[in-house]
Amino acid sequence: MADNDKDGKSFKEQFIDPVAGFGVTFRTMFRKVVTEQYPFEKLPTAPRFHGRHQLNRWPDGLEKCIGCELCAWACPADAIYVEGASNDDANGERFSPGERYGRVYQINYLRCILCGLCIEACPTRALTMTNEYELADNNRQDLIYEKSDLLAPLLPGMEQPPHAMRDGFDEGDYYRGGLSTGPAGGAK
Numbered sequence: 001m002a003d004n005d006k007d008g009k010s011f012k013e014q015f016i017d018p019v020a021g022f023g024v025t026f027r028t029m030f031r032k033v034v035t036e037q038y039p040f041e042k043l044p045t046a047p048r049f050h051g052r053h054q055l056n057r058w059p060d061g062l063e064k065c066i067g068c069e070l071c072a073w074a075c076p077a078d079a080i081y082v083e084g085a086s087n088d089d090a091n092g093e094r095f096s097p098g099e100r101y102g103r104v105y106q107i108n109y110l111r112c113i114l115c116g117l118c119i120e121a122c123p124t125r126a127l128t129m130t131n132e133y134e135l136a137d138n139n140r141q142d143l144i145y146e147k148s149d150l151l152a153p154l155l156p157g158m159e160q161p162p163h164a165m166r167d168g169f170d171e172g173d174y175y176r177g178g179l180s181t182g183p184a185g186g187a188k
């Protein structure tokens, strides 16, 4: 072609394209800055952001986890370790409604990829994820979270387990949602 130089480059490739590249830079200089000043300013995450896990409680403080290990089996990174045990009313050791509870519960955040498959697998909605994303530390041991690190805080009206199920309620009432509507010790 007539406007090609001896290297075979056209006028556009030699002069227009490089200037167009600077045009992108120039335009961007006038756009709103998106840099976040973390950790000095912490912005909220998207509502469904997958952060640290939480082990939830029933409205009376009993734990929702039944120690079934389904979350551990669902985890592709082998990050969850669960040991279940039996509730024992005779010895005042009831931590959840029903037969079993999670005696040991650990999540290894050195392995976890925050994929959320574990919360999908949980049959009791005991396990959910918060928006908390500050999961870094200067040693490996502190990134293995224990049950005490993951349990939801006690809200007003909740009592620290172990304790009995609410008077007049059985485990079915808990799972059918009757506990949230009935008064403590009241009718079903």
Ligand code: SF4
Residues within 6 Å of the ligand: 074, 075, 076, 077, 078, 079, 080, 107, 111, 112, 113, 114, 115, 116, 117, 118, 119
């Ligand atoms: S979020 Fe994913 S990787 Fe992390 S514990 Fe759950 S299943 Fe495992």
Ligand code: SF4
Residues within 6 Å of the ligand: 064, 065, 066, 067, 068, 069, 070, 071, 072, 082, 102, 121, 122, 123, 124, 125, 126, 127
């Ligand atoms: S968190 Fe859910 S799936 Fe995991 S052991 Fe507890 S009840 Fe089972």
